[in-house]
Amino acid sequence: MSETRTEIASLGEFGLIEHLTKNFETHNASTILGVGDDAAVIDHFGKQTVITTDLLLEGIHFDLMYTPLKHLGYKAVMVNLSDIYAMNATPTQITVSIGISNRFSLEAITEFYEGVHFACEKHKVDLIGGDTSSSTKGFVISVTAIGEVAPEKFVKRSTASKGDLICVSGDLGGAYLGLTLMEREKKIYLENPKIQPDLENESYIVGRLLKPEARKEIVDFFEQNNIVPTAMMDVSDGISSEILHICKQSALGCRIYEEKLPIAEDSRKAAFKFGLDPTVCALNGGEDYELIFTLKQEDYDKITLNEDISVIGYMAELEEGCKLLTKGGNSFDITAQGWNAFQQ
Amino acid sequence: MSETRTEIASLGEFGLIEHLTKNFETHNASTILGVGDDAAVIDHFGKQTVITTDLLLEGIHFDLMYTPLKHLGYKAVMVNLSDIYAMNATPTQITVSIGISNRFSLEAITEFYEGVHFACEKHKVDLIGGDTSSSTKGFVISVTAIGEVAPEKFVKRSTASKGDLICVSGDLGGAYLGLTLMEREKKIYLENPKIQPDLENESYIVGRLLKPEARKEIVDFFEQNNIVPTAMMDVSDGISSEILHICKQSALGCRIYEEKLPIAEDSRKAAFKFGLDPTVCALNGGEDYELIFTLKQEDYDKITLNEDISVIGYMAELEEGCKLLTKGGNSFDITAQGWNAFQQ
Numbered sequence: 225m226s227e228t229r230t231e232i233a234s235l236g237e238f239g240l241i242e243h244l245t246k247n248f249e250t251h252n253a254s255t256i257l258g259v260g261d262d263a264a265v266i267d268h269f270g271k272q273t274v275i276t277t278d279l280l281l282e283g284i285h286f287d288l289m290y291t292p293l294k295h296l297g298y299k300a301v302m303v304n305l306s307d308i309y310a311m312n313a314t315p316t317q318i319t320v321s322i323g324i325s326n327r328f329s330l331e332a333i334t335e336f337y338e339g340v341h342f343a344c345e346k347h348k349v350d351l352i353g354g355d356t357s358s359s360t361k362g363f364v365i366s367v368t369a370i371g372e373v374a375p376e377k378f379v380k381r382s383t384a385s386k387g388d389l390i391c392v393s394g395d396l397g398g399a400y401l402g403l404t405l406m407e408r409e410k411k412i413y414l415e416n417p418k419i420q421p422d423l424e425n426e427s428y429i430v431g432r433l434l435k436p437e438a439r440k441e442i443v444d445f446f447e448q449n450n451i452v453p454t455a456m457m458d459v460s461d462g463i464s465s466e467i468l469h470i471c472k473q474s475a476l477g478c479r480i481y482e483e484k485l486p487i488a489e490d491s492r493k494a495a496f497k498f499g500l501d502p503t504v505c506a507l508n509g510g511e512d513y514e515l516i517f518t519l520k521q522e523d524y525d526k527i528t529l530n531e532d533i534s535v536i537g538y539m540a541e542l543e544e545g546c547k548l549l550t551k552g553g554n555s556f557d558i559t560a561q562g563w564n565a566f567q568q
Numbered sequence: 569m570s571e572t573r574t575e576i577a578s579l580g581e582f583g584l585i586e587h588l589t590k591n592f593e594t595h596n597a598s599t600i601l602g603v604g605d606d607a608a609v610i611d612h613f614g615k616q617t618v619i620t621t622d623l624l625l626e627g628i629h630f631d632l633m634y635t636p637l638k639h640l641g642y643k644a645v646m647v648n649l650s651d652i653y654a655m656n657a658t659p660t661q662i663t664v665s666i667g668i669s670n671r672f673s674l675e676a677i678t679e680f681y682e683g684v685h686f687a688c689e690k691h692k693v694d695l696i697g698g699d700t701s702s703s704t705k706g707f708v709i710s711v712t713a714i715g716e717v718a719p720e721k722f723v724k725r726s727t728a729s730k731g732d733l734i735c736v737s738g739d740l741g742g743a744y745l746g747l748t749l750m751e752r753e754k755k756i757y758l759e760n761p762k763i764q765p766d767l768e769n770e771s772y773i774v775g776r777l778l779k780p781e782a783r784k785e786i787v788d789f790f791e792q793n794n795i796v797p798t799a800m801m802d803v804s805d806g807i808s809s810e811i812l813h814i815c816k817q818s819a820l821g822c823r824i825y826e827e828k829l830p831i832a833e834d835s836r837k838a839a840f841k842f843g844l845d846p847t848v849c850a851l852n853g854g855e856d857y858e859l860i861f862t863l864k865q866e867d868y869d870k871i872t873l874n875e876d877i878s879v880i881g882y883m884a885e886l887e888e889g890c891k892l893l894t895k896g897g898n899s900f901d902i903t904a905q906g907w908n909a910f911q912q
Contacts (some may be wrong), residue, residue, distance in 0.1 A: 238813075256616060256722075257722070257724065260725075260817070261655070261724050261725050261726075261801070262620060262650075262651040262652075262654040262655055262725075262800075262801050262802055263618045263619055263620035263651050263652055263654070263655045263657070263713075263715070264618070264619045264620070265616050265617065265618050265619075265655070265717070265722050266616065266617045266618075266619065267616045267617070267719070268612055268613075268617060269612075269613055269614065270613065272600060272609050272610065272611045273609070273610045273611070273612060273617055273714075274607045274608070274609050274610075275607055275608045275609075275610065275661070275663060275696065275697060275712070275714065276606060276607035276608070276663075276697060277663045277665055277697060277698060277699055277710070277712055278665070278699050279665040279666075279667055279699045279701050279708065279710055281667050281701055281702075281703050281704070281708060282704075283703075283704040284667070284701055284702055284703060284704060285701070306606075307606040307607050308606075308607055310606035310607070311605070311606055311607045311609070313607070317619070319619060319620075319621045319712065321621055321622070321623040321710055322623075323623055323625050323628070323708070352619065353619060353620060353621060354621060355621055355622050355623045357623050357625055357628055357629070358625075358628055359625050359627075359628060360625070360626075360627040360628060360706065361705055361706070362704065362705070364623065364625060364667070364708050366621070366623055366665055366710035368619070368621055368663065368712040369607075370617075370619065371607070373609070375611070378600075378601070378609050380601065380605050381604075381605050381606075382605075456606075457605070457606050458606055469582075473604070
């Protein structure tokens with residue numbers, strides 16, 4: 225936080241919008257008209273437009289006690305871009321709406337927009353509109369992302385076939401372990417504010433939680449290597465939940481090999497430290513924002529080029545169910561214990 | 569409210585989405601893929617895409633004490649469609665995100681979606697996605713609307729010319745008077761719950777507040793009569809605030825005639841009853857969701873065909889300022905006393 229505190233009411237809504245958006249430049253030729261009118265105008269002739277939206281609420285999706293506002297702005301954009309990439313599309317524009325109580329200064333909201341700006345620059349996405357409002361309590365964020373894709377090149381969840389390989393990018397469980405760590409440190413701090421947080425050697429899992437990256441390079445890799453996944457989605461609720469979505473919507477079952485689940489060494493160490501099973505963290509932890517996708521078996525050679533992609537199983541008949549095959553040779557039904565916003 | 573109460577947690581997030589969206593059908597050929605994937609896909613070949621978004625927060629934008637949830641769902645869509653029409657565009661798709669605390673039952677949220685559904689049916693708009701989340705407190709609504717417009721036919725705020733006529737659809741101040749009435753009745757009720765609300769003969773202003781209509785027929789009239797306004801926006805914050813936006817963005821001044829401001833007879837009566845000046849209500853009251861637009865003088869004959877359009881003034885040089893000319897022959901600077909979410 226900076227030292228001065230400017231009340232937002234001193235600018236008014238339109239002064240605030242001007243202040244927050246003045247450094248945003250447009251990157252996409254399709255952005256015809258951006259911030260400052262009733263609506264934005266985009267031109268996607270010859271491409272199809274992809275739209276997604278996410279709501280982030282203080283106390284539900286983030287805790288400002290350990291979430292810097294700049295990271296929050298970055299993450300609010302990333303979780304939406306992740307949905308666009310999960311369609312095999314390229315994000316081009318976003319709208320950002322915020323509801324803020326008078327507890328937030330202009331400096332605080334400016335930090336949030338610095339994170340939004342950083343995300344936009346990194347992914348060459350244009351901020352084209354939004355809404356700013358006061359809120360009675362808490363910080364409300366709603367982001368909508370728009371992208372483009374060549375006709376019929378978008379990838380749904382419902383189009384996997386029996387025998388397709390199930391693949392995942394990056395590694396799993398890190399964000400959940402980061403959350404576990406931060407919640408533990410918060411509890412210690414609340415009990416005794418003199419104890420400083422012990423985050424040493426935990427930068428990997430903390431980064432996975434606070435600064436997720438939408439996997440643009442995976443979609444770029446598909447394009448460069450002429451790969452079109454048969455089904456795809458992003459990993460936000462936990463991979464067991466996502467696998468069940470793909471199976472249900474494709475009317476198939478699956479087999480997942482525990483030993484193939486990609487787990488970073490830092491995540492594995494953290495799990496043991498907290499007395500958690502790394503496999504359970506990888507399966508049920510949310511917010512990794514990796515991509516899970518299915519692939520025709522004949523495309524296997526193409527993906528071996530990419531060390532950041534793991535094959536974790538294959539699609540099976542519906543009647544065979546959705547099973548995890550453990551290292552010990554056992555077989556368990558996969559259940560969606562992923563993060564569910566209504567069962568906290 | 570219906571008699572049974574179903575807890576939302578009993579369905580889970582995805583069960584809830586299925587339940588709420590099962591009756592929504594698509595109307596637009598441009599809707600390639602709707603609810604149920606990471607993102608929706610729309611195809612606007614040959615047309616430009618128009619996007620707008622609005623956040624509605626309980627306690628700031630609506631009071632559930634006098635706002636039926638079905639009306640709220642309808643209004644949440646309308647305020648966004650209004651922004652699309654204000655671009656001279658046709659709305660085609662919406663996304664709806666909600667954050668709800670456990671105070672809301674499934675029946676309550678279903679009522680909200682009935683209002684959303686009714687608005688979609690009436691304007692032939694497709695619900696293509698959204699997000700559902702729990703909230704710690706209060707009801708959070710975020711709607712994004714998407715529309716289409718023939719290339720370069722969209723109308724901005726910044727393109728009015730000196731001498732252009734300033735026009736407004738419908739009448740003004742009604743929604744503000746409806747809000748004044750409801751706030752008065754709420755206060756009486758809270759002081760003595762035995763006193764029943766006295767809303768007799770007030771259905772016009774109450775309807776203006778609780779069930780606004782986005783002005784599709786005005787945009788249709790433009791199309792049928794080959795009219796393209798030189799600038800346009802919708803009346804959400806109050807017409808004096810909107811006029812100042814058009815003047816500022818077009819770098820011009822204006823003259824508005826008090827006697828030309830369209831005020832419904834029911835609104836006028838209500839204003840006198842509450843001891844308010846009808847002109848002030850018309851100028852500064854928000855949420856009428858009418859369209860204010862500017863027009864070349866040679867198009868005047870075309871709009872005389874439409875009794876629902878009033879000419880209220882004209883655009884002047886920047887140096888002449890923005891003035892209201894009163895019935896009594898006085899001239900006042902127009903100031904934006906419109907609704908400002910940060911100065912409550």
